[in-house]
Amino acid sequence: GTASVAVAGIFAALRITKNKLSDHRFVFQGAGEAAMGIAQLILMAMEKEGISREDAIKKIWMVDSKGLIVKGRSHLNHEKEMFAQDHPSVNTLEEVVQKVKPTAIIGVAAIAGAFTEKILKDMAAFNERPIVFALSNPTSKAECTAEQCYRFTEGRGIFASGSPFSKVTLPNGQTFFPGQGNNAYVFPGVALGVIACGVRHISDDIFLITAESIAAQVTEQNLAEGRLYPPLDSIREVSLKIAVKIVDWAYKHGLASWYPEPADKEAFVKRLVYSPDYDSFVIDDYRWPPAAMQTQDV
Structure with missing residues (x-):
């Protein structure tokens, strides 16, 4: 890393x-x-x-x-x-x-x-x-x-x-x-790409691909400000692009385990991205409007 x-x-x-x-x-x-x-x-x-x-x-x-x-x-x-x-x-x-x-x-x-x-x-x-x-x-x-x-x-x-x-x-x-x-730029994307297609052997090529992918996501504005890495708040997008590059490379070099090969590799990887959002397990609670709770004259 x-x-x-x-x-x-x-x-x-x-x-x-x-x-x-x-x-x-x-x-x-x-x-x-x-x-x-x-x-x-x-x-x-x-x-x-x-x-x-x-x-x-x-x-x-x-x-x-x-x-x-x-x-x-x-x-x-x-x-x-x-x-x-x-x-x-x-x-x-x-x-x-x-x-x-x-x-x-x-x-x-x-x-x-x-x-x-x-x-x-x-x-x-x-x-x-x-x-x-x-x-x-x-x-x-x-x-x-x-x-x-x-x-x-x-x-x-x-x-x-x-x-x-x-x-x-x-x-x-x-x-x-x-x-x-920071290694945080490397490991999430590498792990996602390797797991997504079941890479059989993690070679140094994968880490070179990762380096190329990270550098490609640095903008001209970043460089002008002295930044050689994308902002850390974009780490999810950075990791996704790394993973897609790794998946593409693995299939081209016969190192993937999961077949058939997905036609849309970005969509394939996106389905595996962890989401921190959970369904609520709290029982729904409905409250009557206060006006409806009043005794009404008939």
């Missing part, structure tokens, strides 16, 4: 940077499960654009507690070895950003303040629209605040967070409403 919602935010950001995913270089602060999940989904999306897996891996750099993950470094597990770069050792995130000049930095190590003023200013110097995702929870562990990102990038940063942040207004009057990459 974390990977899917993070990549959804990246897809939305591409509409601002106006280039392809494979044109970007990513630096991760953290190399645990969350980082690996996001990186693997980015690889899938880059391969879908047409570049080789080998070339895609070269665009993803990871920093853990011992510095940049590079080839020849000892005690790397299999997943870290996959993303080990052919590069001299670098000890700090600041140095990595200076040397790699990434277009996007993604924080998933729960190190508060990891995205320093210098890093954010460097990102703004290297890129017209730097992508800054501070995804660690809770807010006290965020790599930077929304206000810091916008202030140190002169309002050009494309920001998303794992924790909620209030709107930010800069001295020049620019106002931003930071997007929160």
